[in-house]
Amino acid sequence: MEEHQHVRKGVMAAHDGMIAPPRKMFRKKKSVLPDLNVMVNGIVKGSVKELAKAITFIESNADDHYKYGQDLLQKLLPYTGNAIRIGITGVPGAGKSTFIESFGMRLCDAGHRVAVLTIDPSSSISGGSILGDKTRMEQLAKHPNAFIRPSPSGGTLGGVHRKTRETLALCEAAGFDVILIETVGVGQSEFIVRSMVDFFMLLALTGAGDELQGMKKGIMEMVDAVVVNKADGTNKSLAEKTKREYNQILHFLQPATKGWESKAYTCSALKNEGIDTIWTMMKEFRDVTEKSGVLIERRRYQTKEWLHTLIMEKLKNHFYRHPYVKEQIGQLEQDAMNGDIPPSQAAEQLFKQVYGTE
Amino acid sequence: MEEHQHVRKGVMAAHDGMIAPPRKMFRKKKSVLPDLNVMVNGIVKGSVKELAKAITFIESNADDHYKYGQDLLQKLLPYTGNAIRIGITGVPGAGKSTFIESFGMRLCDAGHRVAVLTIDPSSSISGGSILGDKTRMEQLAKHPNAFIRPSPSGGTLGGVHRKTRETLALCEAAGFDVILIETVGVGQSEFIVRSMVDFFMLLALTGAGDELQGMKKGIMEMVDAVVVNKADGTNKSLAEKTKREYNQILHFLQPATKGWESKAYTCSALKNEGIDTIWTMMKEFRDVTEKSGVLIERRRYQTKEWLHTLIMEKLKNHFYRHPYVKEQIGQLEQDAMNGDIPPSQAAEQLFKQVYGTE
Known part of the structure; x- marks a missing residue:
């Protein structure tokens, strides 16, 4: 592919080989930074390789790398904003990885380009996710239309926030039209994700009452949809009951998005059931909020x-x-x-x- | 009364007469400020006159007055902390004034000393409450055990916040053992009040669903009790139904206070019905949270x-x-x-x- 040749020819080559020089030696030298226009062109043409490289600059704490990342971002801003940005939260064990794998595969197969980002504030303490995202979503990780990037590690929560936001912009510039941002539900991560997405969904398990008791305050009032997962086999009727319970609660709360009624759905990510309905609903959300001007207003406000x-x-x-x-x-x-x-x-x-x- | 004689004898006298000198002339002179120890003694002895004067210093935007108010506060801190601090919110029309009047009278008659404060962020724009608090609570305003102070007017929301918090401390130092803080439900006033009280209640009307739709996000998760007012006459059975609806919602949410189950109640402030039950419940709240250490922890955290x-x-x-x-x-x-x-x-x-x- 053309963009990959670009990369090989460019200054990036030094970093591709097994015997790349130690980075610290060159940190202060401008010459080690790739040509800005080459990078911009590569990303705009959709090169995942250059996108990944750009993200490392955005995530770097070294002054010159950070500065370079910002320059890149500035040049790429005109190419951003074309994706639907979807946030996904849920308690551990709700099956977020399985859902994203199933949902992502469905979209990638249909020709969409899907970027999956994670916000994990604990990675700023532990120095990384406990389980690599690529092992969690094995199939999707191999799909040529998918791009999976784990939570930036190290630094402050504010830093994780900034890096994920700017990574989202880079992914859009690289032509990804669906951005999924997963939150692990630690600290303030749901609020951070809500502040950067168009659509925010809660992936739930059966038994709404018990689950809600353990949930953070205000979550239910931020969601555009609740999706009760694992609606398969003997669990199916219980999932339907849970869906009704969530609908009852949602009915009492103010909608998260003006002009959109947040509702509950069921699905089985494992059996790939109900996934299409959810995507159709999200497209409807996009249509409705685009027409009403709520989407553009939300983004400007964000x-x-x-x-x-x-x-x-x-x-x-x-x-x-x-x-x-x-x-x-x-x-x-x-x-x-x-x-x-x-x-x-x-x-x-x-x-x-x-x-x-x- | 002794404390009143104190006042008359002191430098305060200049402000009491009809022909007080213009204040601006004396603003820079230290001599116009009352003796600090006289003020402290007066307040600690429970003098409402000196309390009211102290609050004007706390509320003043003039540098020397503000400084004097802070010095006073510093000296009074050891006498604070002995009241139960109760926040009351509710949509306009829920009958907050009537409830406070009925509830306050009940407590004053039983020997409690009740201070009523209001947080109205709009008063920082309009320059004052639309309707004077004393006209709204006519009976209570006349009761010797009651002290009613309207929302500080003018200045920023942050200023209103600080002034109300410090006024609360002054009222406690003056021996008021029940502090009621009413919010008019504009802007962030509920969150401000929640951040300074022990117990927070929502005064509600019948028809929970409709009402909740118009309510601010997160309110239900901050309340220690919901009191459905106007449970009288033909409205009584509807109020009971609303109570059940609120209980259902509260069941799904995390409790606002650790170790305390937030529940719904009914009352008729107009007919003085159900008021005793609410006060008993609040005393139980105080006992439970005092014993568990949750109360002291909440106050330290606040x-x-x-x-x-x-x-x-x-x-x-x-x-x-x-x-x-x-x-x-x-x-x-x-x-x-x-x-x-x-x-x-x-x-x-x-x-x-x-x-x-x-």
Whole structure:
């Protein structure tokens, strides 16, 4: 394929061979960075190889790599926005991997190009997912129309957030028209995923009551659909009952998306049953929200919120990493909690030291 | 009463007469501020007059008044924490004023001292509540054991938040053992009230479904009880049905307070029916959470969160009020929303200008 030849000819070649030079030696040299236009062209033509390389720059914590990734992103922005962005959450054991494999294969076979991203805040602590995504979705990983990228590891939650968002944009520029973002349901990952997708679904197990008890607050009010998985064999009638229970709850809640009634569905990812219905529903969601203008409004709002989230992240880092704050905050928290100092005075004391003003 | 004589003798006298001097003339003079120890003693002895005066300092935007209010708060902190703090929310028309009047009268008659505060973020725009709290709760306003203070007006939402929180502390220092904080349900007021009370209740009308549709997301998951009001006359059986509906929903949700099952109740504030049951339930809540340690943990957590909320408020103000940010933010938002610039670059550009670093 043409784009692969591009890669081989370009400066990327140095990294492809088994005897690539140690990266640190070259970190400061501009020459090691691939030509920007070559990369942009490669990605726009759909080269997975160059996409993967671009993502490593986006994910890199080295200054020059990060800067290069941002330049790339800037040039690729005009090619983004054409995919349907789908977020998938669910408790562990709900069968998210099996669902994504079944759903992804169905779409890839129909000619769609599907990118699968994961947000796993715990990977910022453990340094990586416990189970590799490619082992979890064996068939899909081999499909030429699929691209699977595990959660970025290392760094802060804010960093994981940024990297996944920017990876999504790169995937769109590379022509992937369906982006699936899976959340492992740890920490604030559902809220992060909801803030970057068009459509958000909960993959559920039978027995809504018990499951909801263990679920994070507010999840049910963020979902555009609940899909009760494992609706097969002896479990089928129970799944139908659970679907009714979820519909009952959804009926009481405000819809997550204006003009769209969130409903419950059943499927069996294992038996590939009900998958088509879900895709049809998602396409309908896209049509409805595109026509009403809700989709474009949501995306614009998400971008604006994202800008302010980034600003807040930066403000927090700037403040909480200040030596005086690091030294004093613990004691001041204790003093405030013990009722020895009003919190407003504690805040003022810190602020005065850092910014020279109250 | 002794504390009132204190007031008359003190420097406060200048403000009591009809011919008080214009305040601006004296704003910079320290002499106009009442003696701190006199004020502290007055409040600790339960003087409503001095409490009200102290609150005006807490609410003042003048630097020396604010500073004086903070000094007062610092000295009064050891006397705070002894009240049960109850938050009350509900859609307009649910009968919050009638409920507070009925509930408050019941407690005042039994010897409790009840302070009623209101959080109305719209008062920061309109400059005051549309309807005075004292006209809304005519009987209670006259009761010697009651103290009613409307929402602080003017200033930012953050300001309203701080003022109400500090007013709560002053009321506790003055010996009020029941603090009722009412939210008018505008903006983020429910979340603000939830963050400063022990017990949070939703006052509801009959017809749970319709009402919940119009309610803010996440409210149901914050409440320790739902009280269906207006359970009288022909409305009684419908209220019972609504109670069952709310119980059904509450059953599906995570409890707002660890170790406490949030349930629905009915009452008629107008007919004074069911009010005792609600107070008994609240006392049980207090007993249970005191014994389990959940109450003290909640309060410590609330104080810690409050410190960080104050810090974030200050950080935001410091950044967003910077001339460069004020000038550029609108255009950068537009550029980001239009896909002309990655949000991360927009954030960096602003940050570099304000703090000289990315």
